Amino acid sequence: MLDIQKIRDDFPILSEKVNGKPLVYFDNGATSQKPQIVIDAIATYYQEINANIHRGVHTLSQLATDAYEISRVKIQHHINAKFSHEVLFTSGTTHGINLVTNGFASILKPGDEVIVSSLEHHSNIVPWQMLCEKTGATLKVIPMNEDGELIMDAFDALLSEKTKVVTVNHISNALGIINPIKYIIEKAHVVGAAVLIDGAQAVPHLKPDVQDLDCDFYAFSGHKMCGPTGTGILYGKEDWLNKLPPYQGGGEMIKEVTFEKTTYADLPHKFEAGTPNIAGGIVLGTAVDYLNNIGFHNIQKQEEKLLEHATKRLLEIEGLKIYGTGKNKASVVSFNIDGIHPYDIGSIIDKLGIAVRTGHHCAQPIMNFFCIPGTIRASFSFYNTIEEIDIMVEAVKKAKTMLS
């Protein structure tokens, strides 16, 4: 069992007051809080080894380069990638997805099809729409049911030899539904399509095994898993990364440059033009160590308890409806109260120190499906407690009374 109080002591912000009340932070889906070890590691980097990487022969540059590459290997092992050069540092999930869609612009042709799901975040819709506009390919959408689950029969029916890419999130940010990605990957491969998994909401809760999943790409953000903002990873299978053209041109992504022709560096550098977020990349490794020390098994156990308790307690409130009632769920509860705008509830409970997200959660098609403007989303992390959930439930009740 986790000693939650001890874990909470690792996160200085959790003992802050907001609007004069102890902070109850339930907006972990947007970004997680950072443990002191991560905060300290950023300062240590700048105090002790700050230098540009892969460039200098001087000692500091070597030290920074080594730390950056050690972090890459750490993340390779964390997600079980076959090679460290399949692990690309990015600024986040959005960057990773755009890198891939940019690459597919030179592969897709009119008549080709890209399948996305109805549960996607805008980051995994818009880049594919832009790609389809550019190439003449067609975007197809896996529908969902009232429980917020993707309909697999409909997915099977969408697949054909025209399908070139299938992309779906591992866990829905708006509803918390965990998608059957192994099935999706397997089926997509039967028709020869590449598969990108948006793992943004999965990596805080579980350890993805990219070889076992057999996905072609897996994108995620560091800031949702206790790491610094402006960090992320795109995993890509070596073959695919060799096939795709570079995303950006610039320093460090080249072998040789003349005015007649440029040849590109080997992986991973081909996709890492310019000076990267060096401190962020190194400290993402620190965050991964921190989470592994807690243990994903322990994280999941704690989060399951929180999800169960929150679901039960919230449903005690008359007129409250939860969206995303499928069986396989991460610790996210998205809800509304009859006749009350989610924003109004969010604003009132914020005054009581409770941070939740309200609105469409950058997933407007999901809101359109349910014919609602948005939801109140409470997204829990392992450092949250049952007591905090009770505080939120009482606050929501109070807000309901005020607004009814």
Ligand code: C6P
């Ligand atoms: N979702 C949320 O509150 P970036 O911004 O690149 O780090 O992550 C984008 C992104 C992509 N896919 C999914 C499934 C996501 O949840 C997110 C980010 C946050 O739900 C902020 S909008």
